[in-house]
Amino acid sequence: MKDFRNKVVVVTGASSGMGRELAVKLGQRGAKVAISDVDPNGLAETERLVKATGAEVHSQLLNVAEREAVLEYAETVAKHFGKVNAIFNNAGIAHHGEVEHMEFKDIDRVMDVDFWGVVNGTKAFLPHIIASGDGHIVNTSSLFGLLSEPGQSAYNSAKFAVRGFTESLNQEMIVAKHPVKVTCVHPGGVKTAIARNATMSGDTDDRSLTEAFEKYLLRMDAAKAADIILRGVEKGRARVLVGNDAKLLDLWVRLVASGYQGVAARLTGAAIKRFSAK
Numbered sequence: 001m002k003d004f005r006n007k008v009v010v011v012t013g014a015s016s017g018m019g020r021e022l023a024v025k026l027g028q029r030g031a032k033v034a035i036s037d038v039d040p041n042g043l044a045e046t047e048r049l050v051k052a053t054g055a056e057v058h059s060q061l062l063n064v065a066e067r068e069a070v071l072e073y074a075e076t077v078a079k080h081f082g083k084v085n086a087i088f089n090n091a092g093i094a095h096h097g098e099v100e101h102m103e104f105k106d107i108d109r110v111m112d113v114d115f116w117g118v119v120n121g122t123k124a125f126l127p128h129i130i131a132s133g134d135g136h137i138v139n140t141s142s143l144f145g146l147l148s149e150p151g152q153s154a155y156n157s158a159k160f161a162v163r164g165f166t167e168s169l170n171q172e173m174i175v176a177k178h179p180v181k182v183t184c185v186h187p188g189g190v191k192t193a194i195a196r197n198a199t200m201s202g203d204t205d206d207r208s209l210t211e212a213f214e215k216y217l218l219r220m221d222a223a224k225a226a227d228i229i230l231r232g233v234e235k236g237r238a239r240v241l242v243g244n245d246a247k248l249l250d251l252w253v254r255l256v257a258s259g260y261q262g263v264a265a266r267l268t269g270a271a272i273k274r275f276s277a278k
Contacts, residue, residue, distance in 0.1 A: 096200045
């Protein structure tokens with residue numbers, strides 16, 4: 001897929017952040033766009049923005065963790081447009097908390113959206129994308145799908161799982177000689193609402209940590225991130241690292257292997273001590 005003109009593209013998690021920017025930029029590139037999210041107000045605003053580009057848009061409320069709903073959604077979109085060329089499985093949530101203090105439901109919630117949401121979207125749309133003859137599946141992992149951080153075990157688990165699932169899928173498409181490219185996206189610090197909306201467990205002060213995280217780590221504009229992702233997809237890249245932080249930390253982990261864990265633990269521990277009010 002060297003360009004998106006007249007292609008039918010699905011974007012989940014489209015009510016804000018990278019999802020919104022991807023949808024708008026796809027519309028600007030001539031795609032027909034299907035957008036979904038659980039946030040009705042944000043989704044309506046994204047729909048307005050995509051329509052302003054002159055693109056045809058299909059909008060629907062959808063929880064990607066609900067498998068049957070996603071399967072029905074795939075059929076609805078395919079029937080509406082007549083085909084589906086690509087999906088950006090972008091929807092995601094976060095949770096901060098140590099394994100010692102988390103409840104099982106905290107982990108389940110993140111895995112249901114961040115991992116199973118990707119699996120549901122991929123499985124539901126894959127037959128249509130193969131049938132299109134010019135398809136692409138784009139799954140959003142994270143910098144935290146390349147290295148782990150204390151307090152991010154649920155999110156790390158989901159994002160590492162997305163990476164493994166997506167890289168395996170890519171190889172399967174090559175073996176089967178299907179006309180489908182597969183890309184795994186690893187954003188670094190992008191300015192989105194995911195940290196602000198994250199749930200927490202334990203005794204850390206969520207406001208202080210979130211403000212510090214957004215101030216010091218979320219530096220890249222979501223629109224710029226979307227441009228990087230779309231360029232990577234147009235070039236057929238199997239992996240897209242978004243931001244210099246993602247590139248540098250990926251290289252660091254490759255060089256030092258498991259040695260990064262002690263450094264990350266000390267740095268994160270110091271940051272929590274500094275910014276947590278408790």
